[in-house]
Amino acid sequence: MKNSRLGKAVREQLPQVLEAEAAESDELSAWAKENQLTFVAAYPLVQDSKVKGVLLVACAKTPPGTRLVVFQLHAWFASVALRDAELRSSEHRSQDSRFSRWAVSRWQRAGARE
Secondary structure, X not given: OOOOHHHHHHHHOOOEEEEHHHOOOOHHHHHXXXXXXXXXXXXXXXXXXXXXXXXXXXXXXXXXXXXXXXXXXXXXXXXXXXXXXXXHHHHHHHHHHHHHHHHHHHHHHHHHHO
């Protein structure tokens, strides 16, 4: 996938569009052709200048240009959702860690009293 539109979206951190007329010989193009999808777009999910994922849109027909803007907006929303999920996950791990330390200290104090 490194040389596909997907890989290019990750490397360049920019949306990449593949339409049927510009068919390329990579895995993504082959997959699209196999599934009769004439339009494929890869939108990188960028966070702090790093690509955290890619939103892939594939359609049987090329959507109108206005819809491409909506796809770009959805990619931005997905980036924000991914960032928020990662933040919440790290907060939970931090809370779990604090609880674990508290539980261990309580257990140790209880053992010391015996």
